[in-house]
Amino acid sequence: MTTFWPCTTPEKPGKAALVVIDMQVDFCAPGGWVDQLGEDVSNTRSVIPAVAEALTIARDAGLAVYHTREGHKPDLSDLPANKQWRTRVHGLGIGDEGASGRILVRGEPGFEIVPEVAALPGETVIDKPGKSSFHATDFDDRLKAAGITHLIVIGVTSDCCVQSTFRDGFERGYECVILEDCTAAVETPNHQATMEILKAFGGRWGTVSDLAGFRAAVEALHG
Amino acid sequence: MVEPFAGIAANPYSWPFDGRWSADDSALLILGFQNGMVAALDAEPELAVAARLVSAAQAAGLPVIASRRGRAETLSPVAARRAATGADVGDPIFPPRTPEWQLAEALGLPSDAPVFDHAGDNAFYSTGLETWLRQRAIRNLVLAGLPTEGLLHATQRAANDMGFECIAISDACKGTTEERHTGQLRVTAFGNGLFGTVARSDQIIAALNAS
Numbered sequence: 001m002t003t004f005w006p007c008t009t010p011e012k013p014g015k016a017a018l019v020v021i022d023m024q025v026d027f028c029a030p031g032g033w034v035d036q037l038g039e040d041v042s043n044t045r046s047v048i049p050a051v052a053e054a055l056t057i058a059r060d061a062g063l064a065v066y067h068t069r070e071g072h073k074p075d076l077s078d079l080p081a082n083k084q085w086r087t088r089v090h091g092l093g094i095g096d097e098g099a100s101g102r103i104l105v106r107g108e109p110g111f112e113i114v115p116e117v118a119a120l121p122g123e124t125v126i127d128k129p130g131k132s133s134f135h136a137t138d139f140d141d142r143l144k145a146a147g148i149t150h151l152i153v154i155g156v157t158s159d160c161c162v163q164s165t166f167r168d169g170f171e172r173g174y175e176c177v178i179l180e181d182c183t184a185a186v187e188t189p190n191h192q193a194t195m196e197i198l199k200a201f202g203g204r205w206g207t208v209s210d211l212a213g214f215r216a217a218v219e220a221l222h223g
Numbered sequence: 224m225v226e227p228f229a230g231i232a233a234n235p236y237s238w239p240f241d242g243r244w245s246a247d248d249s250a251l252l253i254l255g256f257q258n259g260m261v262a263a264l265d266a267e268p269e270l271a272v273a274a275r276l277v278s279a280a281q282a283a284g285l286p287v288i289a290s291r292r293g294r295a296e297t298l299s300p301v302a303a304r305r306a307a308t309g310a311d312v313g314d315p316i317f318p319p320r321t322p323e324w325q326l327a328e329a330l331g332l333p334s335d336a337p338v339f340d341h342a343g344d345n346a347f348y349s350t351g352l353e354t355w356l357r358q359r360a361i362r363n364l365v366l367a368g369l370p371t372e373g374l375l376h377a378t379q380r381a382a383n384d385m386g387f388e389c390i391a392i393s394d395a396c397k398g399t400t401e402e403r404h405t406g407q408l409r410v411t412a413f414g415n416g417l418f419g420t421v422a423r424s425d426q427i428i429a430a431l432n433a434s
Contacts, residue, residue, distance in 0.1 A: 007303075080386030082240045082416075089236065090415035130384030131418075159410045160417055164380055171343040171377075173299035190413055193406025197372045200399060201312045204305060204373075 004217040006175045006206045010150045013221050017148045018058035019066045021133065021155030021162050021183075023051060023117045026071075026110040028156055031099045033110055034186060037091045043184040043191070044156045050182045050211055051117050054154055057211075061218040064148060065123045068133045070161060071104045071111045078129040078136070132164040140172055150175045152214060154182035159190040163198065167205045176206030179214055228283070228430045231390060233420035235412045239388040244363045246284035246434070250356065251276055253289045254346055254368030254378055256330055259323025260292075263315055264397050266369055272395040272424045273367045274331050283431040286359070287336045288352070289326055292374060293319040295342035302342070313399035314370045316342075344377035353385060363388045365427060367395030372407040379411065380418050389419030392427060 010016040026033035028044035035041045058065055072079040076095045087093045087103070094104045101108030106127060112118075119125050128137045143151075151174045153166045162183050169176040178198060185191035199208045209217075225247045231238045238244075253273055261270050280287050294316050295302065305312060317324040319340075326332065339350040347353050356364075364387045368375030375396050379389050391411060398404030411418040 082386065082388050085240045086236070086415045131380065132384055135381070135384040159413070164384075167344065167377060168348075171345060171348055173302075187413065190406075190410050193402070193409060197403050197407060200403065204312055204314075 004177060004207065004209050004213045005150065006177065006203060008175065010221065013062045013218070014064060015147060016150040016152065016221075017064040017066055017143065017146075018054060019068065019133065019151050019153045019155075019165065020051060020055065020117065021068050021153065021165060022070050022157070023048070023067070023113050023155050024069055024071075024110065025100050025112055025114055026104055029114050031110075033092065033098060033100070033103045036098050039186050041186075043186060043188060047156065047182055047184045048114060048116050050179075051154055053211055054152070054179060054182050054214060055117060057215055057218055058152070059120070061222065063218070064146060065119075066126060066139070067113060067119045067123060068126045068128055068139075068155070068161070068165070069111060069113065070128055070131070071106045072129055074102070074105055074107065076105075131161045132168045133161070134165065134168040134172065143174070148174070150177070152177045152179060154179045156183065157185045158183040159185040159194040163194050166198070170205035177214075178206065178208050179210050180208050181210045225284075226434050228434055231422050231426045231430060233390055233422035233426075235415050236420060238390045238420045238422065239363050248361055249363035249365065250286040250288055250361045251280040251365045252346070252367070252378065253277065253287065253330060253332070254366065255290060255292050255374040256327050256367075256369060257291060257317065257323065258325050258327055259317045259321075260314060260369045261327050262323070263313070264369055264399065266397045269367075269369065269395055269397045270327055270329055272392070274329055275428060276365070276367055276392060276395055276424055277331050279428045279431040280365070281333055283434045285431065286361070287333060288355070289330070289332055289336055289338045290346035290352075290374070290378070291324065291326055291338055291340050292316055292344070293324050293340060293342065314373050344373045345381045346374065346378040347381040347385070356387070363390075365390050365392060367392045369397055371396040371398040371404040373399075376407050376411070376418070383418045390427070391419065391421045392424050393421050394423050
């Protein structure tokens with residue numbers, strides 16, 4: 001399994017965490033924000049079964065599971081003015097009322113994780129105002145407190161929050177793996193460009209594997 | 224009274240988003256233009272553009288900030304893995320105080336330009352850069368860097384999460400391949416500026432020179 005983990009194998013299954021990024025209604029369900037922008041959610045929807053499978057593997061093996069959700073406080077005090085402006089000009093601004101409640105606002109229906117891959121009791125959900133799960137959150141503190149050394153990062157979108165979390169995880173000393181078949185972007189060319197950048201030179205920030213590689217690596221941990 | 228500069232017809236929108244930028248609230252960020260990196264990427268043309276940006280920014284009274292990446296003294300296992308792959312990794316990280324680690328002299332940096340040292344790609348991580356900018360009420364960042372998908376993107380991405388209004392200068396950046404350069408900047412501008420905006424240097428230089 002040397003090709004799955006970037007550098008070393010976790011000491012035990014509990015040292016590895018599956019991190020599921022932003023599988024929210026606003027990003028990957030009909031009636032969510034991306035759908036209301038008139039963009040195609042078929043790419044982000046298409047990975048739901050694979051993400052569910054990765055969750056099953058992790059839960060069965062005793063890996064820690066973290067979920068993230070991108071969104072802002074109802075008073076929008078954590079929303080940068082340029083982020084609000086860009087999304088408004090794009091068609092529907094963060095904080096504005098839409099078909100699934102206020103866009104990317106905590107507590108609204110669109111902010112919730114889609115039911116197919118919802119968090120189970122006991123799993124940690126990190127609510128984040130930025131793209132990176134490490135920006136303005138206690139994610140790093142929580143991982144360190146739990147003794148996590150390895151991150152498997154999946155979810156949406158690959159070109160934005162997934163690669164941001166993967167690369168920031170590397171920078172903070174975590175061994176990071178992305179499962180290519182468990183992540184997607186709204187636009188396929190952006191997904192492909194991101195994967196090529198992450199795979200270059202054998203993976204400068206971590207490794208890129210897939211569901212089958214994850215299953216085998218987890219079995220080896222228990223072997 | 225500081226005169227505002229003209230807006231930049233950037234991709235995907237006229238930068239900055241609210242039209243407000245001047246020598247009082249903006250800075251030029253020059254990332255990783257070190258001798259070894261310029262050589263590894265054959266980035267002499269991009270270095271020349273970065274030098275023109277430095278010169279124009281200085282003349283217009285815009286703060287010029289440089290970042291320099293170097294190997295940390297204690298490497299994490301993952302960083303050690305990367306260091307061990309050495310020259311094959313495309314954008315090697317040089318030990319501090321070696322000639323390869325030094326900032327390129329051709330940049331013509333002002334002698335009092337602040338320099339931020341970092342071990343990874345992101346010039347904000349574990350440096351005082353954000354504090355430096357906030358103390359001076361800087362809100363707009365003009366970025367140039369090597370490589371595009373490395374230091375430039377990681378730093379612009381972090382700045383964007385922090386709320387800075389960013390513009391990457393495409394001809395003052397170079398990737399480890401042309402495809403990675405183009406692909407990364409495409410992602411930057413996606414969705415009306417997911418990570419900010421992109422423009423060529425001539426526009427920024429013209430705006431600075433007109434001040």
